[in-house]
Amino acid sequence: MTAPLVEGATGPWEVVIGLEVHAQVVSNAKLFSGAATAFGAEPNSQVSFVDAAMPGMLPVINRHCVEQAVKTGLALEARINLVSVFDRKNYFYPDLPAGYQISQYKNPIVGTGTIRLDMKDGSTRTIGITRLHLEQDAGKSLHDVAPGASHVDLNRAGVALMEIVSEPDLRSAEEAGAYLKKLRAILRYIGTCDGNMEEGSLRCDANVSVRRPGGALGTRCEIKNVNSIRFLQRAIEYETQRQIELIEGGGTVVQETRLYDANKGETRAMRSKEEAHDYRYFPDPDLMPLRLDPAWVARLKAGVPELPDAKKDRFMAAYGLSAYDAGVLVGDQVAADYFETVAKGRDAKLAANWVMVELFGALNRLGKEIDASPVSAVQLCGLLDLMADGTISGRLAKDVFAAMVETGKDAAIVVEEKGLRQVTDTGAIEAAIDAIMAREAAKVAEYRAGKDKLFGFFVGQVMRAMGGKANPAQLNDLLKHKLAG
Amino acid sequence: MSLDKATVARIARLARLRIEAQDQERMVGELNGILTWIEQLRAVDVEGVEPMTSVVAMDLVLREDVVTIPGDRDAVLANAPAKEHGFFVVPKVVE
Known part of the structure; x- marks a missing residue:
């Protein structure tokens, strides 16, 4: 597939996008302390003296968080670095009590990998992953509790994050959205991040630049503060237009960090710092290099479940689904399992149709996720079986389904109660x-x-x-x- | 490599250290002394020698994923100069 171009006043432009995703690791305790990680707790109720950076406290790394990062690396078909190093990234901000974040700089735990995108037209694109590293999250500052003051909650401080950096391989807002969706699906399949963007478990920064097709890379801007896939795509579209109009109007793009304002649908420059970022990374003297046992990594690899790409290929081969249908179904593990329960031993295309049209349609109207579906997979099986044995017609099945969505009752009960049994007399x-x-x-x-x-x-x-x-x-x-x- | 006064001022600013103008000259001398010493060390051939990360050769200790800290907000906030509704309160800082 050739790169989609954006038409400007003076000719076509190519958009170059790289994404940095911060994914909160699913764990009970924090990366370097025994404090809890649950979302939504009372402020500062899940803070250890390590997280608050009290003098004399030392970090001790959480084995499970390391395991989660390695599993994620394996799922991204990435190189696992058997030796990695934790560094201090130095900056001052009220929600970072130590004055540095423990991160990984030169030697991350995971190196280069790939991610496959399924585009709407059925084509696929392979996007490079540059690296994945482990780091601590910062606390949270509230600026609107009282005038002139910021209120700091350190519950999130020290929670483990995986920063996953893509190569600048993405060429459109649509591809960026597909990348984020796919990455989120993979993280959920392997259970290393819950992918909840509203609660901030998954956050995304986008580096965007434009250039003439095939020309030298343009100056990039980094867009921060994007908390949904839709906003990511809008922010990229806005930023692309802004840069093209700026250049075509005789201006130059300045490398800077910009915030996406969802209400106004625009990006704007953050208050520029007096000095450029200089984090003065150096190896954290409190932590020895992290060495992984190759046998342990091999065991983790053996435990990686069937991932979306493999499942999609299997759905196409085993059930005769189209690339598009299979792609939609495997996008969410719960939906994929739901479909398989319904399809097993039944007409798979009919099953796919019922799941994707009737069920998804009903869930959409109710504003519910599939794991909260009022009709279970087994119940939908019951309905399809009543159609197959001629008890109800296909047309009435939709009415029965609507009643099932409303009442949560089994298909057979709805049919009896409403007297919908098909007349064959x-x-x-x-x-x-x-x-x-x-x-x-x-x-x-x-x-x-x-x-x-x-x-x-x-x-x-x-x-x-x-x-x-x-x-x-x-x-x-x-x-x-x-x-x- | 050697430092000048402007670089010293910049490093101090990044570390949020106040170094008065009259002390900067002295710092230039001290820091350059350290850098010269590092330059001397660089002359040693370390080809094939693994970097030493600690004077005590030991592996990183790992901990199980268990919550061991009871949430003791009062203890965490005890030394805070200002607190309110369970939060630390600081002068407004918005990025």
Whole structure:
């Protein structure tokens, strides 16, 4: 696929994007202390003296956080560095009590990897991962509690983060969105980050620049503070236009950090620092290099579950799904499992259709995620089975499903309660046909004179008279026969 | 490599240290002395020698993923110059 270009006033431009994602590691305790990590606790109620940087306190690393980073690296098909080093990144801010963040600079725990993107047109793109490193999160400052003051909560300080940096391989807002979506799906599959952007478990900064196609790289701006995939795409689109208009108007892009304002839908420069960032990294003398046992890494590798790409390929091969359908279903592990439960032993394409159209549609209307679905996978199986054995028609199945969504009841119970069982009694169907033909004698004559198109009209009338419960195949046969005279 | 007064002032600013103008000249001398010493060390051939990260050769100790610290907010806030509603309070800093 060739890179999508953006048309400016003076010709086409290519957009170059790299993403830095901060993913909060799923763990009970923090990266270097035994304080809890739960979201939404009372301010400063989950803070150890290490997190508060009290004098004399020493960090001791959490084995599980290391394991989570390695698992993530393996899932990204990345190089695992058996020796990595923790460094101090020095800067001053009220929510960073030590005056430095423990991070990894020259020797991260995970090196280069790749991520595969599934584009809407069915094509795929491979994006390079530069690195993944472990670091501490900072605390949180609230600026609106009282005028002239900032209120600091250190609950988040010291929680383990994985910073995952992509190569500048992304070429459009759409690709950036697809990258973030895919990365989030992978993290959720392996359970190393819950991917919740609203709670800040997954945060994204975007480096954006523009250039003439194939030309030298332009100056980039870093957009911070993007907390949803939709906002990421909007921020990139806005920033792309801003840079193109700036350059075409005779200006130059200045390398700077910009904030995305979701309310105004624009990016704006952050108050520029008097001095450029100079973090003066150096190895943290409190921590020895982290050495991993290759056998331990191999065990973790063996435990990596089936990931979205492999699952997608399997869904296409085993169930005959299209690339698009398979891609949508594997985007969320719960949805993929739901589909497989329904598809097993049934018509897989019908199952995919019900999950993606009826179920997703209902969830969308209710504003619910699939793991809170009012209709379980087993219940949907029940509905499909009632269709398969002829108890209800496909048309009535949608009504039954709507009732299931509303009440949470099983399909069989809804069918009984509402009396929706399909009528296969030939006599009953014939009686209904006779009644309609008697009522619509003129139309019967027209039909018999050659107006074949009226057949659909008769089907509709009989169906309506029978409350939609007639077996459609039987109705068709009987009707054809009777109309023929 | 040698430092000048402007660099010393910049390093001090980055570390949030106030070094008065009359002390900067002395710092230039002291820091350059350290750098000269490092230059001397660089003359040693360390080809093939693994960097020493600590005077005590030991591996990083790892801890299990267990919450061991009861949330003791009062203890954490005890020395704070200003606190309110369970928060540390500092002069407004907005980036």
